[in-house]
Structures are given as structure tokens and as C-alpha cells.
Amino acid sequence: xxxxxxxxxxxxxxxxxxxxxxxxxxxxxxxxxxxxxxxxxxxxxxxxxxxxxxxxxxxxxxxxxxxxxxxxxxxxxxxxxxxxxxxxxxxxxxxxxxxxxxxxxxxxxxxxxxxxxxxxxxxxxxxxxxxxxxxxxxxxxxx
Amino acid sequence: xxxxxxxxxxxxxxxxxxxxxxxxxxxxxxxxxxxxxxxxxxxxxxxxxxxxxxxxxxxxxxxxxxxxxxxxxxxxxxxxxxxxxxxxxxxxxxxxxxxxxxxxxxxxxxxxxxxxxxxxxxxxxxxxxxxxxxxxxxxxxxx
DNA sequence: GTCATTGCAAATGGTTTGCATTGTA
DNA sequence: TACAATGCAAACCATTTGCAATGAC
Numbered sequence: 001x002x003x004x005x006x007x008x009x010x011x012x013x014x015x016x017x018x019x020x021x022x023x024x025x026x027x028x029x030x031x032x033x034x035x036x037x038x039x040x041x042x043x044x045x046x047x048x049x050x051x052x053x054x055x056x057x058x059x060x061x062x063x064x065x066x067x068x069x070x071x072x073x074x075x076x077x078x079x080x081x082x083x084x085x086x087x088x089x090x091x092x093x094x095x096x097x098x099x100x101x102x103x104x105x106x107x108x109x110x111x112x113x114x115x116x117x118x119x120x121x122x123x124x125x126x127x128x129x130x131x132x133x134x135x136x137x138x139x140x141x142x143x
Numbered sequence: 144x145x146x147x148x149x150x151x152x153x154x155x156x157x158x159x160x161x162x163x164x165x166x167x168x169x170x171x172x173x174x175x176x177x178x179x180x181x182x183x184x185x186x187x188x189x190x191x192x193x194x195x196x197x198x199x200x201x202x203x204x205x206x207x208x209x210x211x212x213x214x215x216x217x218x219x220x221x222x223x224x225x226x227x228x229x230x231x232x233x234x235x236x237x238x239x240x241x242x243x244x245x246x247x248x249x250x251x252x253x254x255x256x257x258x259x260x261x262x263x264x265x266x267x268x269x270x271x272x273x274x275x276x277x278x279x280x281x282x283x284x285x286x
Numbered sequence: 287g288t289c290a291t292t293g294c295a296a297a298t299g300g301t302t303t304g305c306a307t308t309g310t311a
Numbered sequence: 312t313a314c315a316a317t318g319c320a321a322a323c324c325a326t327t328t329g330c331a332a333t334g335a336c
Contacts, residue, residue: 020335022291043325057293062326064291078221083325096268105266107258114257115250115277123248124282125239132275134258139267163310165316186300200318205301207316226300292333301323308317 005090007033010073017071027053028064032074032088039077039085039104077131079104094131098138105138148233150176153216160214170196171207175217175231182220182228182274220274230274237274241281248281 005013010029014021027049031040040048046061065086068074078084079097092109112129119125148156153172154164162168170192174183183191189204208229211217221227235252255272262268 020290022335024292041325055293059294059327060292066327067291078224081221096262096266096270098268099271105262105268107262111258111261115254118254119239119248119250119277119279123239124285125241125248125279126281126285127239127277127279129277129279132277134262134270134272134275136262136268136270136272138269142267142269163315165310167317184300198318202302202319203317209302210316288336290333290335292331294330294332296327296329298325298327300325303322304320306318308315310315311313 004033004036005088010088013073014071019067019071023053024056024060024064025068027056028061028068029073032086035087037087037106039087041083041085043083045086075131077133079133092130094129094134096134096136096138098141099135100137100141103138103140107134147176147179148231153231156216157214162210162214166196167199167203167207168211170199171204171211172216172231175229178230180230182230184226184228186226188229218273232273235273237272237277239277239279239281241279241284244281244284246281246284250277 007026007030010033011021011026014025014029019025028045031045031049042061042065043058045065046056046058049056049061065074065076069076069086073089074086075089076084076086077095079095079102094107094109094112096105096107097103109129112127112132116127116129119127150169150173153176154169157164157168157172171188174188174192185204185208186201188208189199189201192199192204208217208219212219212229216232217229218232219227219229237250237252237255239248239250240246252272255270255275259270259272262270
């Protein structure tokens with residue numbers, strides 16, 4: 001689990017990869033830093049950012065996230081239903097999502113180790129699972 | 144891995160749960176039996192079935208699949224992008240997919256047991272993982 | 287100045303829904 | 312007969328795209 005990067009580091013990273021540093025990209029990255037462990041949707045990000053920058057359009061947020069994902073700086077997690085969510089890459093984890101209430105449990109990457117090892121041992125397969133989503137029912141919905 | 148059920152067994156199951164046995168449900172279940180290990184989308188199922196039953200509407204296929212899923216007879220797997228896929232519940236398995244050559248390794252459900260148990264123990268979460276897809280690199284592409 | 291990026295509006299694709307009709311039980 | 316299930320068209324939602332205007336380098 002790496003340390004959370006600062007906005008400046010992220011912008012340097014962007015520049016270093018030859019991408020232009022624009023207002024939209026600065027805003028989206030700043031908001032993702034601010035949201036920390038949350039997993040906002042593109043719509044949620046746009047809504048939040050439009051409070052201070054009304055001209056920021058939803059499609060720009062989508063395009064920005066697309067670019068950041070291609071550069072490996074942002075990860076997209078699509079839960080079965082509804083909108084996809086986005087977070088800064090670097091902190092590998094997985095999600096268990098409750099099918100009835102949508103509650104999300106964050107699982108460290110190490111939880112997948114047994115499966116990864118089994119694949120390596122039995123098939124010589126080097127698994128690189130990145131944010132898997134495991135469906136099920138959470139404790140309170142099972143009651 | 145349980146034996147694949149026959150269409151008649153599935154229809155009995157439907158009846159037994161108090162649901163009406165209609166033409167659409169018969170058709171959809173028959174097609175899912177026929178497709179075996181494939182994972183067709185609602186659209187693919189509808190297209191296939193419309194060849195012999197042109198009046199079968201896509202929305203009916205969706206509603207049918209929804210009912211069958213609620214009854215636990217069909218499982219839906221949403222790969223990140225594109226349409227969701229459906230298959231008969233009961234033959235639980237997962238896939239490891241090579242990112243460079245596309246090779247697919249089938250994993251028995253038991254491979255996920257450690258993660259499932261951990262979720263149950265630590266969070267009271269009843270994981271029901273159907274058809275996870277684990278990315279990585281296969282033995283020959285690693286060479 | 288050049289070309290990537292944005293704003294905007296309109297299109298897309300998958301899925302859902304309202305309502306009159308049909309068909310199962 | 313009664314009520315669930317269907318056909319159809321239209322709505323819906325998240326996401327994408329075309330294009331002219333803007334802004335980063």
C-alpha cells in the first residue's frame with residue numbers, strides 16, 4: 001500500500017507522461033485526492049466540482065477520467081449496476097458489494113493471494129487482479 | 144460441479160416455485176440449456192430465439208431473465224463493459240484470462256473459498272461470487 | 287501557431303417501464 | 312374468470328461522440 005500521492009506529484013506525473021495539464025485535469029485529480037478512500041462516480045465528481053466551476057461539463061469529466069485511466073493514474077471499478085466509480089490507482093484493493101443494499105467492503109489485495117498462488121502453481125499463470133468485485137449479501141441484509 | 148439440468152427439470156422447478164410456465168420462459172430456459180458453457184447477452188438470446196419466434200420481444204427476454212435470476216435459476220455476470228451475460232445457475236466457475244493472448248483458464252468455485260471464508264469471518268458477508276474474471280499473463284506469454 | 291482539450295448538444299447502447307392485450311392457471 | 316406475463320413504444324440512465332471554440336505548450 002503506497003503512500004497517497006499529493007496533487008503536485010500527480011500533476012508532475014501527468015506532465016512527465018506528455019499529457020497537458022489543464023484545468024479540468026487539475027480539478028478532477030484534486031477532487032480524487034480529497035475524496036481519499038471514497039469511490040465517486042463521474043456524475044458525483046462533476047456535481048461536486050461544478051459547485052466551484054459551473055462551466056465544467058460532465059462529458060469533460062468522463063474524458064478526463066478516461067485519459068487518466070489510460071495513463072494508469074486512475075482506476076475504474078464498475079459495480080454491476082449503476083454508474084462506474086473512480087479512484088486513484090496505486091492502492092490495490094478489491095470490493096465486496098452487497099447485492100441488496102449496495103454496501104461496499106474494501107478487501108486488501110492480499111486477500112486474493114490464495115487464488116493467485118493457486119493459479120501460479122497449477123497453471124503457471126501470473127494473475128494481476130486489480131479491483132475485483134465480489135457480489136454477495138452483507139451482514140445487515142442477511143438478518 | 145453439479146450435473147447440467149434438463150429443460151424439463153427447470154420447468155418443473157419454475158412451476159414448483161409458483162411461477163407460470165410461459166412460452167417465453169420455456170424458450171429462454173431451453174436456449175440457456177442449449178448454449179451450455181456460453182454466456183450469451185439478453186440481446187444474443189433474443190436474436191437467436193427470434194429466428195424461430197419473431198414475436199418474442201427483447202423486453203420480454205429481459206423480464207424473463209430478471210424473474211429467473213430472482214428465483215435463483217439464472218446468474219447474471221456483468222463484465223465491466225458492454226452487455227451483461229446470463230447462464231444457468233449451478234455450474235459455478237470463474238475465469239483467469241491472459242491479457243496478452245486471451246487464453247482462458249477455468250477455475251472451480253472452490254478456488255475462491257479462502258476469500259469467501261475471510262469475508263464471512265471478518266465481515267459477516269455472504270459472498271456469492273459468480274463468474275469472476277481474473278486478469279493476468281499465462282505461462283506461455285510469460286516466457 | 288498548432289494541436290490537444292473543452293463545452294455543448296445530440297446520439298448511443300443497454301436496460302427498464304407504462305399500458306393495453308394475451309394467455310396461463 | 313382473474314391476474315400474471317407479453318408486445319410494443321417510449322422513457323431512462325450512464326456514457327460517448329461530432330464539431331466548433333478555447334487554451335496549453
